[in-house]
Amino acid sequence: MCVGIPAQVVELAPSGPHTAIVDVDGAQREVNTIMVDDEADVPLATGDWVLLHVGFAMSRIDAAEAAETLAFMRELGSVYDEEFEAFSSDLP
Amino acid sequence: MKFVDEFRDPAAAQRLLADIEQAAADQPPRKFMEVCGGHTHAIYRHGIEALLPDSIELIHGPGCPVCVIPMGRVDDAIAVAEADGVTLCCFGDMLRVPGGQSTLLEAKARGADVRIVYSPLDALALAERTPDRQVVFLAVGFETTAPSTAVTLVQARERNVLNFSVFCNHVTIVPPLKAILDSPGCDLDGFLGPGHVSTVIGTRPYRFVPEQYGRPLVTAGFEPVDILQAALMLLRQLADGRCTVENQYRRVVSGDGNRKALELLREVFVVRPHFEWRGLGFIAQSALGIAPEFSAWDAELRWEVPGVRVADPKACQCGEVLKGALRPWECKVFGTACTPETPIGTCMVSSEGACAAYYNYGRYSARTRLPVHAAS
Structure with missing residues (x-):
């Protein structure tokens, strides 16, 4: 559960500051970006990649790292499936 | 080599394995502990133990937060x-x-x-x-x-x-590392530091591992080549007589960690005087x-909660597995009374626990070591 999954930003600030809609393998969800907004010199933009953990963008990664990590995580099987299932599930 | 072919960068893995073999040949057997459920899962999933020379043993420490809940x-x-x-x-x-x-x-x-x-x-x-x-x-x-x-x-x-x-x-990750290093008979030679935990805390908090305990630590990413590279970095430190914190996962982890995340932790939480860890007992400020x-x-x-300390089932040896004293399959109930469907111990519950990872991917593990140089 400590593994972040790569997600791509598709919309900024849908619900105000520090929020974004991100896409993981075609599934989309609103996430919190406070921990990356503060960190970088350049503001987060649509198309950027982040490592996502329990609904929070934890760090920014480049597209190549995102692609590598995604490919690797798909190979990991259950860990990725669990994360993806949780990410794409409806709110309780 | 069968398994290396399954990596997405088999050439890099093969080069790393050759370097590891060379570095390991000139030194005594080494035991490295990883403290990250993601590492544990990746190591079993990709059969990394079977690829490493026999003289290198990977121990799966208390890196899965689900596995340490008492x-x-x-x-x-x-x-x-x-x-x-x-x-x-x-x-x-x-x-x-x-x-x-x-x-x-x-x-x-x-x-x-x-x-x-x-x-x-x-x-x-x-x-x-x-x-x-x-x-x-x-x-x-x-x-x-x-x-x-x-x-x-x-x-x-x-x-x-x-x-x-x-x-x-x-x-928190540092106190259990200290507890393991302080436990009698600890014969670990180095640590693979967790990847994503370190995105938050950075690499500085691990300095006590080399400075106070004389063991090297390398924070590592999750891909097989990351883990192999980190193992090589540990071996080279040991060979050179160096002992320090190194960062294999530079593309994601910084030395300082995430400033905002650390600020939030300080604002919202206080360190508890002690906390019970499954199998490890009470650890101060953990x-x-x-x-x-x-x-x-x-x-x-x-809410009123019972707050009762419940002893782990006698048959369950999660504590020994978490400290690296036992391999998952050496536990008496592994795969018989304790399975992912009906777990007795927490290491069998999460897919990042050492026992569940071994149960699911054991066929790739050290027990079925295959020759590293088999024709590819």
Whole structure:
């Protein structure tokens, strides 16, 4: 559960500051970006990649790292499936 | 080489393995511990142990936050879940973790309102949508996850959501490392540092490992080549007589960590004087409690919980597995009484636990060592 999954930003600030809609393998969800907004010199933009953990963008990664990590995580099987299932599930 | 061919960069893996073999040949057998459930899973999934020279052993330490939750805390969470008007929200991993009497899944079957959430923010949103319910978030996880709980508590306070609270079980990575290094007979030669925890805390907090205990530590990413490269970096430090913290995972981890996340941890949490770890016992200053400024959202203050320490089942040897004294398959109940479907110990519950990872991918493991130089 400590593994972040790569997600791509598709919309900024849908619900105000520090929020974004991100896409993981075609599934989309609103996430919190406070921990990356503060960190970088350049503001987060649509198309950027982040490592996502329990609904929070934890760090920014480049597209190549995102692609590598995604490919690797798909190979990991259950860990990725669990994360993806949780990410794409409806709110309780 | 069969398994290396399955890596996405087999050439890089093959080069690393050749370098590792060379570095290992000139030194005594080495034991390296990884303390990250993601590493444990990747090591078993990709059969990394079988690729390494026989003289290198990987020990799977207490890196999975689900695996270190003591049974008494599960009982406490169940007691909260079964209180009148409560909806308990948790990550899916927690449902089957055995308490002294039952699991949250069994409590749900008995009628408790237990729900899986993806994010603590989902639990807060549920509280706002259901003002007649008391929504409790069961928080678990290392420093990777704790900042998310912190943001959620800050939002609960900003929006004055009083029917929301957090049952906090966040733990920190440094104290259990110290506990393992202090345990009698510890014969570890080095550590693979966790990847994503280190995105939050950075690499500086690990300096005590080389400075006080004389062991090198290398923070590592999750891909097989990351883990191989980190193992090589450890071997080279040992060969050169160096002992320091190195960062293999530079593309994601910085020395300082994430400033905002650390600020949130300091604002919302206080370090508990001690906390029980499954199999490791009580470890001083090893967990986070909710700070007094947020006490209105602390589930432990809102509900009476049994707070009873429950001894681990006699048959279960999770503690020995977490310390690296036993390999998963050496536990008496491994794969017989204890399986992922009916776990006795927590290491069998989460797919990142050493026992579940070995149970699922054991066919790739060290027990079935294959020649590294088999024709490809």
